[in-house]
Amino acid sequence: MSKKxxxxxxxxxxxxxxxxxxxxxxxxxxIMEGFLPLKWCIFWYAVMIPFLVAGLISxxxxxxxxxxxxxxxxxxxxxxxxxxxxxxxxxxGSCSHPTGVGLGAILFGPTAMTVLGCIVLIFQALLLAHGGxxxxxxxxxxxxxxxxxxSYALFKAGQKTGAPRWLSVFLAATLGDLMTYVTTSLxxxxxxxxxxxxxxxxxxxxxxxxxxxxxxxxxxxxxxTIVIINFLASYNRRELxxxxxxxxxxxx
Amino acid sequence: xxxxxxxxxTSRLRPVHPGEKLAFALVTMVICLASVxxxxxxxxxxxMTGAVLFxxxxxxxxxxxxxxxxxxxxxxxxxxxxxxxxxxxxxPLLSGRTLGGITIGFTxxxxxxxxxxxxxxxxxxxxxYFLSLTTPMxxxxxxxxxxKVPALFVELMSLIxxxxxxxxxxxxxxxxxxxxxxxxxxxxxxxISLGQLVANLFGKSYHRSQALFTALQSRCYNxxxxxxxxxxxxxxxxIMLIAAVDLFLAVLALYTGGGLIARIHP
Numbered sequence: 277m278s279k280k281x282x283x284x285x286x287x288x289x290x291x292x293x294x295x296x297x298x299x300x301x302x303x304x305x306x307i308m309e310g311f312l313p314l315k316w317c318i319f320w321y322a323v324m325i326p327f328l329v330a331g332l333i334s335x336x337x338x339x340x341x342x343x344x345x346x347x348x349x350x351x352x353x354x355x356x357x358x359x360x361x362x363x364x365x366x367x368x369g370s371c372s373h374p375t376g377v378g379l380g381a382i383l384f385g386p387t388a389m390t391v392l393g394c395i396v397l398i399f400q401a402l403l404l405a406h407g408g409x410x411x412x413x414x415x416x417x418x419x420x421x422x423x424x425x426x427s428y429a430l431f432k433a434g435q436k437t438g439a440p441r442w443l444s445v446f447l448a449a450t451l452g453d454l455m456t457y458v459t460t461s462l463x464x465x466x467x468x469x470x471x472x473x474x475x476x477x478x479x480x481x482x483x484x485x486x487x488x489x490x491x492x493x494x495x496x497x498x499x500x501t502i503v504i505i506n507f508l509a510s511y512n513r514r515e516l517x518x519x520x521x522x523x524x525x526x527x528x
Numbered sequence: 529x530x531x532x533x534x535x536x537x538t539s540r541l542r543p544v545h546p547g548e549k550l551a552f553a554l555v556t557m558v559i560c561l562a563s564v565x566x567x568x569x570x571x572x573x574x575x576m577t578g579a580v581l582f583x584x585x586x587x588x589x590x591x592x593x594x595x596x597x598x599x600x601x602x603x604x605x606x607x608x609x610x611x612x613x614x615x616x617x618x619x620p621l622l623s624g625r626t627l628g629g630i631t632i633g634f635t636x637x638x639x640x641x642x643x644x645x646x647x648x649x650x651x652x653x654x655x656x657y658f659l660s661l662t663t664p665m666x667x668x669x670x671x672x673x674x675x676k677v678p679a680l681f682v683e684l685m686s687l688i689x690x691x692x693x694x695x696x697x698x699x700x701x702x703x704x705x706x707x708x709x710x711x712x713x714x715x716x717x718x719x720i721s722l723g724q725l726v727a728n729l730f731g732k733s734y735h736r737s738q739a740l741f742t743a744l745q746s747r748c749y750n751x752x753x754x755x756x757x758x759x760x761x762x763x764x765x766x767i768m769l770i771a772a773v774d775l776f777l778a779v780l781a782l783y784t785g786g787g788l789i790a791r792i793h794p
Contacts, residue, residue, distance in 0.1 A: 305601075307601075309557075309598070309656045310561060310650070310652020310653055311645065314561040339680070346680075347738070347741045349684055350691060351734065351736060351737035353688035354687075355695055361696070362726075364719070383730075398685070399692065401660075402532070402659070405532065410652060464608075468609045468641070470614075471635055486604070499719060503722070506723070507726075512731045519734075
């Protein structure tokens with residue numbers, strides 16, 4: 277490739293690409309199958325496993341005391357999967373798919389979400405061809421560990437300080453999504469550090485590029501989650517109270 | 529409801545032992561990921577595509593469509609790896625532009641990495657598709673059970689798989705009902721409708737889970753779900769074939785350690 281043509285060629289390729297596929301549906305940012313080198317796949321699996329085991333142990337405890345919770349978790353997992361297949365009209369005019377990170381963490385607690393999120397990611401890879409088996413560890417850490425933890429902590433902090441519910445729900449859902457995307461960018465940057473500037477420069481690149489889809493997605497999902505929680509609070513109060521069994525005991 | 533799931537049940541490789549298919553997909557994927565030159569991943573892509581199209585009998589149009597699904601992530605990701613942005617003195621760029629002290633361009637090494645990454649990802653994706661287009665989810669779950677994955681995890685998987693379809697159908701009916709009443713006419717109504725849909729869906733799922741629990745309890749549920757599995761005999765010829773193909777790929781990956789691109793850009 278000669279020096280003169282390479283750069284304009286790249287720009288042209290970009291333009292053609294966006295002309296061919298206009299109005300992309302922004303999915304949550306899952307790292308695709310095969311994108312991470314083998315050692316990073318193994319590393320993120322190793323990071324994932326303690327969280328998954330802790331989640332399973334605490335769910336197991338709740339299930340022993342309260343066997344109906346297993347069915348509830350099964351339904352909740354399916355609910356989370358279906359949620360991720362829906363489309364929200366995004367604030368930028370295209371469509372984006374909710375991740376369910378914030379809503380799931382608020383409803384089911386972060387430990388249950390780790391297990392459910394991991395299973396949902398397996399199904400997304402095998403049924404929707406979204407994400408992958410080799411990158412399952414990395415995606416679980418960003419989507420089902422970091423995201424829900426941030427969402428849950430923010431929601432609880434909001435409740436403690438007496439912030440209005442819409443605000444804490446919005447912050448929980450939006451920042452949960454944003455942190456998921458930041459974690460994914462970090463995972464990509466660690467695997468592919470830039471030749472000059474290393475991991476930090478590479479992370480800035482990935483974050484900058486994926487911000488185009490992920491920031492509108494996070495804001496859209498934050499807004500949607502407020503609407504959902506308001507409806508739930510007015511029409512499903514009894515179910516929410518029964519559900520608090522899950523968050524309280526799973527957390528203990 | 530999911531085309532991949534339907535093909536998994538109707539593919540010609542359906543009667544093959546699921547363990548063989550899983551082993552083939554995973555071992556091949558590992559070889560593809562471990563390889564440092566584009567030759568082995570390309571071979572993986574060819575072999576897996578051949579297996580999916582000719583052995584499993586999946587229509588090529590559908591397979592091609594599936595292959596374009598991860599393309600937006602792949603193209604964006606690969607370009608991000610290829611392009612290097614620096615503010616200091618520019619690295620030895622193959623091609624680039626400097627605008628206001630910021631240099632944007634390619635280096636030979638990053639370009640080479642990007643090409644390798646592109647091919648490797650496509651190879652790994654073809655392994656994933658081989659598995660998901662030939663092996664129904666139920667069989668994957670029963671394999672996990674046999675590999676001593678914690679019982680709770682496996683049970684949750686089978687419950688979730690079962691209910692995805694029920695909940696999906698409910699959600700679709702709600703969506704049709706809402707949109708036929710102009711529920712998605714503007715962005716604002718769309719948000720309200722979708723919020724209503726999700727909240728109701730949650731209520732419905734909740735009640736369904738309670739109904740399921742009652743139904744199970746009235747049938748002497750004592751904590752674990754047992755399902756009947758159809759036993760499949762492993763076939764020696766298939767195992768030999770898998771071993772031969774993967775051996776070939778592993779040798780190819782080791783033999784072509786130098787890489788094709790290195791020769792083009794010395």
